[in-house]
Amino acid sequence: MTGSAEAEVEYHGSVGVVTLTGEVDIVQASQLRERLLGAVRNEDLGLVVDLTRASYIDSVGVSLLFELAEKLTERQLRLAVVLPDGGLVGRVLGIVNLGSVAEVHPSVDDALASIRAA
Amino acid sequence: MKSRITSERLQDLQSITDAALAYLPLEGLLDELLTRVIGIIGADTSAILLLEDDDTTLVPRAAKGLEEEVERGIRIPVGRGFAGRVAASRRPVRILNVAQADIYNPILREKGLASLLGVPLIVEGNVVGVWHVGTLTERAFDDEDVELLQRAADRAALAISSRLTERERGLADALQRSLMPRLPELPAVSLAGRYLPAAAERLGGDWYDAFSLQDGRLGMAIGDVVGRGFHAAAIMGQLRSGLRAYALDGAAPSDVLSRLSGLLRQLEPGRTATVIYLVVDPHGGGLVIASAGHPPPLVHKPGEEPRLLELPGSVPLGAARHARYEDVLMVLEPGSMLVLYTDGFIERRDESLDDSLQRLMTTVAEGEEDLEHLGDTLVDVLLPDGPGNDDAALLMARAMPLSEVLVARFPAEIESIPGLRRLLGRWLDEAGATRRDIDDLTLAAAEAAANAIEHAYGLAPGIVELHATTDDDTVTVEISDFGNWRPPRGTHRGRGLLLMEGLTDDVEVVRTGEGTTVELKRRIGDEEAA
Numbered sequence: 077m078t079g080s081a082e083a084e085v086e087y088h089g090s091v092g093v094v095t096l097t098g099e100v101d102i103v104q105a106s107q108l109r110e111r112l113l114g115a116v117r118n119e120d121l122g123l124v125v126d127l128t129r130a131s132y133i134d135s136v137g138v139s140l141l142f143e144l145a146e147k148l149t150e151r152q153l154r155l156a157v158v159l160p161d162g163g164l165v166g167r168v169l170g171i172v173n174l175g176s177v178a179e180v181h182p183s184v185d186d187a188l189a190s191i192r193a194a
Numbered sequence: 195m196k197s198r199i200t201s202e203r204l205q206d207l208q209s210i211t212d213a214a215l216a217y218l219p220l221e222g223l224l225d226e227l228l229t230r231v232i233g234i235i236g237a238d239t240s241a242i243l244l245l246e247d248d249d250t251t252l253v254p255r256a257a258k259g260l261e262e263e264v265e266r267g268i269r270i271p272v273g274r275g276f277a278g279r280v281a282a283s284r285r286p287v288r289i290l291n292v293a294q295a296d297i298y299n300p301i302l303r304e305k306g307l308a309s310l311l312g313v314p315l316i317v318e319g320n321v322v323g324v325w326h327v328g329t330l331t332e333r334a335f336d337d338e339d340v341e342l343l344q345r346a347a348d349r350a351a352l353a354i355s356s357r358l359t360e361r362e363r364g365l366a367d368a369l370q371r372s373l374m375p376r377l378p379e380l381p382a383v384s385l386a387g388r389y390l391p392a393a394a395e396r397l398g399g400d401w402y403d404a405f406s407l408q409d410g411r412l413g414m415a416i417g418d419v420v421g422r423g424f425h426a427a428a429i430m431g432q433l434r435s436g437l438r439a440y441a442l443d444g445a446a447p448s449d450v451l452s453r454l455s456g457l458l459r460q461l462e463p464g465r466t467a468t469v470i471y472l473v474v475d476p477h478g479g480g481l482v483i484a485s486a487g488h489p490p491p492l493v494h495k496p497g498e499e500p501r502l503l504e505l506p507g508s509v510p511l512g513a514a515r516h517a518r519y520e521d522v523l524m525v526l527e528p529g530s531m532l533v534l535y536t537d538g539f540i541e542r543r544d545e546s547l548d549d550s551l552q553r554l555m556t557t558v559a560e561g562e563e564d565l566e567h568l569g570d571t572l573v574d575v576l577l578p579d580g581p582g583n584d585d586a587a588l589l590m591a592r593a594m595p596l597s598e599v600l601v602a603r604f605p606a607e608i609e610s611i612p613g614l615r616r617l618l619g620r621w622l623d624e625a626g627a628t629r630r631d632i633d634d635l636t637l638a639a640a641e642a643a644a645n646a647i648e649h650a651y652g653l654a655p656g657i658v659e660l661h662a663t664t665d666d667d668t669v670t671v672e673i674s675d676f677g678n679w680r681p682p683r684g685t686h687r688g689r690g691l692l693l694m695e696g697l698t699d700d701v702e703v704v705r706t707g708e709g710t711t712v713e714l715k716r717r718i719g720d721e722e723a724a
Contacts, residue, residue, distance in 0.1 A: 099612075101611070101612075101640070102608055102611060102640075102644055103608055103609065103611065103612060132633075132637070134637060134640055134641060134644070134690075134693070135641055135644070135689040135690040135692075135693055136644070138689050138693075139689060164630075164633040164634065164637065167634070167696075167697070168637065168693060168696075168697075171692060171693055171696030171697070172689050172692060172693065172696075
């Protein structure tokens, strides 16, 4: 029995939105990493990662988000993360202080608006 | 028949069974006998063939001048060709000219043998094999030759036969031991098995088996191949493997049995076997069972009388061309026990079947908690005089209530982590944890397990142990490894510890010479916890 995770990418103009579904964990990390890093195009302003449909994230998943933030910062792009109100994923990302490297928003629309406004 | 053997040759004959031979192992004994007979008779070749215990096939076991016969593993049907005729007629057979005779074994011609003489090896009126000598030039074996070889054969037969029985017993023990499985250790089901060989003939066709399936459920089987001896045991070994293979494919019990019946008919038409195969979910208790003509299993719910599980009537494996079996669904409730057995356990000469079954049920009802003890008691009560004429097998399973102490062991591999989380989640749910308690504790435990997997063992295989207990409203979860930690590398491992601390009330890491244990504590059941 293994968990499963999906990463769907959509582009809203010059911002990519990756929706992560399922369990963002040590078992799924390597395939998700490829999808996430591959979602950033050269001409983009930034990337939105929507975690409202993720049920689980562990330290390997967390590291993936930190790595993504670092790579985007190097290219002067911005990372915005959409988190549900409450729930395990929100608690985990609070404990590791994801806010120190990425913007955190309650909805994809808020995240998109924030990146475009900058 | 009046002996016409010269005194000189008669003296030689003594050498066939002299005391020095008594200490040789079977192979050495056969070699020595062959050499001596070649000398006495003045032949070029000599070979001993022994009858398989299905009584239909002769297999060359030792040869001089005809070594290829043994090396090639030739099998000669009784009644066919030269040696087959000797065994079937139980009389000496002489062949003057091999080229013109009915010969089954091509090696005899290939070696250029001209003449042959064969006699049966007989013990207590039963043919156990054939001994033949041959010459490269044509020779008319006379009556004295026949009598000499027959006398040698009579003297040797007993020694061969007893040596053979002894050796096959040794092999049988080894075979039977190697076929009895190491039962899986599961947190939710305890298992115990017993196998007792038959008293006289230590080979039988009974077996039991239990194994984990890929979806985390447990497969259990018990079976009885009709017949005895090495051959029945060998068929048993093949059926056991076949059952596991079909079961690991994920087939339903009824389907596993139909396929196994087809396999048995192919392996040996006419042979039958009775089998029960079942699949049980250790965490939910759901059970699917199918029987092929096997005695009904016994179910014992705590606080109730044990009862026999009525399963739909069915034919043994191998008995019908397209056998179909039926799945029965039931639930093995926490604390309930299932007892599978073969008829060797309940068939006694001095007692009716009903009386034996009653004794089985009474003993289970008085049941000891510990399955290993219960197994010993059942053997004592049901087979008080030791093994009977038939071998006997017993397999017991008890569904453990998960809510007490949880102990589970996993291979130290990343792929174990989701299963570990789910098992702990179910246990926490039964222990009264809230959704949030479960989420946080299972994640913390998964982090601890990932640490152990990545840092305790390097590339060598290892084990991660999960242990969980409750004390009032505090849960303690321990994740242990038995390796040597190297310091965690990389930032995500640092975050792992951060998460464990953030999601529980207390984290302790205890390192000893035997390994490392991470202890996680958390108060559970508080719905209002922010």
